[in-house]
Amino acid sequence: MKATKSSKSTRAFLWQRVALVIALSLLSVALAPPLAQTRAKAEAPDGGLGLEEPSVSETRPERSPAGAGPARAVTFLSNNGQGQSVSVEETAGNLALPLPGELGFTPPAGAQFVGWSEDASGASNVYAAHVQYPDNAAHNAVLESDVTLYAVWLLPGASDAGQSDACFYIRTDGVIPFSPHQSPATLFVPSDAGTQLKGSLRRPVAISNNIPLLKSNLAAVPSDEEIAAVCEAHKVPFDPETQEVVWYAALLRTAPGGQWNVNGVVKSKTAHLLLYYPNGGDGNVPNARSYEPGARVSVNTHVTPARVGHEFLGWSTDPAATEPEYPTIGTQTMTMPGVTTALYAVWRDTTPHPSLQVEKVLVGGPSNGEYYTLGEPVSYRVTVRNTGDVALGPVTLADPLADMPAIERLEPGASHVETYRHETTAEDVAAGQVENTVTATAKVVGHGSLAVDPASASVTVRTGELPQAYTYVVYAPAPQNGGTLSRDYTIIEMRSAEGLESVTATPGEGYRFVGWYKDDELVGTDETLDAEKAKAHLNRGRAVYGPTMFVAKFEPEEATEPEQPDEPETPDEPETPGQPEQPETPSQPEQPDVPTEPNQPATPAEPEKPVQSEKPAAPTTPAGSGAAGGVAASDETPSGVAASETNRHQSASSGAWPSALPGASDARSRSAKLAQTSDALLPSFGIGASVVFVAAAAGIVVVLCRDRFSKRR
Structure with missing residues (x-):
């Protein structure tokens, strides 16, 4: 039993050892790539800075529109050059870096401008002029705070050689990327720490995107033999007879073995470089390559830079071009010339450029031709113009001498005029002048955050007192x-x-x-x-x-009294229409008045009175009846007729007709009857009717006499 237990324990121990070995093996496999990459970084051309360059991307990152971000202050310093610092407010998140001369900076004696850096020494990233800042390998960097940029100069002469030692690396794919960039370390040789290419810089300054300037800063470079040996060791073709190395970037090195890395690329000695520059955009431009003279080269219009507030149109050999030689439409080719050629991005500005201008002038002048006196008005005319390419509104005019209404909207190229007067005061006369300034401010229609620089204009006039006159x-x-x-x-x-x-x-x-x-x-x-x-x-x-x-x-005074009553005399004009009276002028019946004397026989009407037999002699003396004015009325006289009326008729008719006239007796008889009839009717008709009646009777008598006379003839 003890032997059995011992063998089992031994076998379990062996299996544990086997499992441990397997686990360690698996762990070593998992850790192998990171360790290799760590070692490669220590020997890589970028010196462990992490500036590995990815392939240039055709996908553009999202950017904020122009004027959409908060304002950031970017301050430029001449850094040993001459010129005052310049600060700009930037709301777009990026800006195209200027040349020092554009800011009024003067370089130090004999120095060459390298670029702008946040490091005054120029050892960290340096951005060339006319390149968008900030920028990174992904081309999506924006200003996040206020920043100060220093002008980096390449001074003449050499600095401490010990601080300028450099390791040189050769890129094996034959292309030159635009910095800032990142590239895999596997693209560079030598790739191990055992074999290195050594050299030095004149000045410890980071230089990229400027091959001639970097070349002037190289104090010592590897020999062709050293380069050939490294290339042969890494199986990279290099023939010193027909090829050469173009050194294109010097970057600060953080890994041990040297302070600087210098990167280069192999090209044919007869070939020339075709370079792409963003010309104000970011660094997302095609890689530079070398081509033999006369070769047909396809211009890359697929990889394009970006620039805030601008539209990329294509490429041109003229950096100031507004129309591209090689637009983005279709396939563009060119014949490679026999020199190094640079293509610059061509842009169309899409950013609104608001601009305002105001002008103030004097209208007329002082009455004495020299100066304005107390109480004399000074007339002004103010003209405000929209000199930009975007509508402005509202536009306000501020003037201490006048209140002017706001202008609701002012289109590009349009202008608005205001006029006003200022009466010269005692204070103006005491001051000897009237100095006045008008200031125009505005907002951009549709771009609330876009600023418009205010505009102002001033006019000064003399004042004084007139001599006594x-x-x-x-x-x-x-x-x-x-x-x-x-x-x-x-x-x-x-x-x-x-x-x-x-x-x-x-x-x-x-x-x-x-x-x-x-x-x-x-x-x-x-x-x-x-x-x-x-x-x-x-x-x-x-x-x-x-x-x-x-x-x-x-x-x-007298002329005044009659003038008033004279006005009512106007109504007398209706007498003019009284033309019916004109017929009285030709009243022909009055002409027979000469023969109307026969009316006198009316008096002989008294012969009818022979009815009174006792007075036969009365008819023989009709004319004398008037003398006997007191004769009483006859019994034949109609009742109601007074004796005086009878006497009136008798005297009116007596003596008019000759007694010996033939037919006179008949006429007198008719006339007497008519007179008696009229005497009876007159009192009853009244005076007016009586007149008419008497006139009618007289007419009848005239007719009778005319008949009688005509018969005699």
């Missing part, structure tokens, strides 16, 4: 003999009207005072024109009073 005021009566005035004229001071006095008008005999007038305008109806009222009507220029005449008007 005088003018005159004249008073005159109209008409001249209509009355008298207490004074004929007054001399007054031109600015204050001092010396102006009251004047009284006294109407002459037969005249009355109407009023005081100036230029046919009534000033007052009181006979006394007081000084205050006269001052209010004085002729006035911009700042002084001018010569003035006041007229006292008089009018005749």
Whole structure:
């Protein structure tokens, strides 16, 4: 039993050892790749910085639109150069780095500009001009805080060689990436710590994307034999007779074995490089490659940079081009020239560029041609223009001398004009001038966070006091003999009207005072024109009073009374339509009045009175009946007719007709009857009807006489 237990224990122990070995083996396999990568980093060209370059991506990261982010201050310092620091406010999250000269910086004597860095020594990442900052391998970096960038200069001469030792590495795929970038360490040789290519830098400055500048900073480089040996050891083709190494980047090294890494690529000695530059965009550009002269090269329009507020159009050999030689549409090819060639990104600006301009000018000038005096108005005209490419609104104009309304909207290229006046005050005169500034501010329509720089304009005018001067005021009566005035004229001071006095008008005999007038305008109806009222009507220029005449008007008193009743005489005009009276002019019946004398036989009507037999002699003396005015009425006279009426008819008809006229007796008989009839009817018809009746009777008598006369002829 004991033997059996011992054998079983031994077997269990063996199995445990086997399991432990297997576990350790599996663990070593799992840990092998990370360990290898750690060792490779220590020997990699990037010096352990972690700047491994991935393949250039065609996928663009999402970016915030221009003006959408918070404002960040970016301050540029000349860093041993000459020039004051410059700060800019950036809201887009990125900005294209300028050249020092664009900021007014002057380099140190004999120095060359390398780029901008957050490290004043230039040992960390250095960004070339006209490259977007910040940037990273993924090209999605943005400004997260205020930052200071130093100009990095490559000074002449050499520094301490011990601080500038470098390890040189050769990239085996033949391409040159644009920094910042990351590339796998396996692309570089030598890859082990045993064999290294050694050299040194003149100045410990990080340089990339500038091959000629890096070449000028290399103090010592590996020989062709050393390079050939490394390439042969790593089975990388290299023929020093036909090929050469182009060193393109110097980066700070953190791994042991040296302070700097210098990376290079092998190319044919007869080939030339085709380089791509972002020209203000980020570093997502195609890798540079070498081509033989005359070769047909396909221009890469698929890998494109990005730039905030811009649209990529293509590539051009001119960095200032606005139209690309090789647009993004279709396949673009070029013939490789016999020199190194650079292609620059061409951009179309899509960012709104608000801009405002204001102008203020003086309208007219002082009345004396030199300066404005107290109370004299100063006229201004303000013009505000939208000189940008986006609508602005509201636009406000601030001026201490005037309140101007806000402009609701101002389109690109449009302008708005405001005019106003300022009356010169005593303070202005004491100051000797009026200095005034107008300031225009605006917002961008549709881009609330986009700032517009305010615009202002100023105008200064002289002020002063006029020398003492005088003018005159004249008073005159109209008409001249209509009355008298207490004074004929007054001399007054031109600015204050001092010396102006009251004047009284006294109407002459037969005249009355109407009023005081100036230029046919009534000033007052009181006979006394007081000084205050006269001052209010004085002729006035911009700042002084001018010569003035006041007229006292008089009018005749008698002319005033009949003028009022004359107006009712107008209704007399209706007499004109009274044309019916015109027929009276031709009233022909009155012409027979000459023969109408036969009416006188009406008196002989008395012969009918022979009814009274006792008075036969009465008809023989009809004319004498008038003498016997007291004759009583006959019994034949109709009742109600007075004797006087009978006598009236008798006297009216007596003596008119000749007694010897043939037929006179008949006529007289008819006339007498008619007279008796009229005597009876007249009292009952009244006076008007009686007149008509008598006229009718006379007409009948005329007709009878005419008949009688015609018969005699």
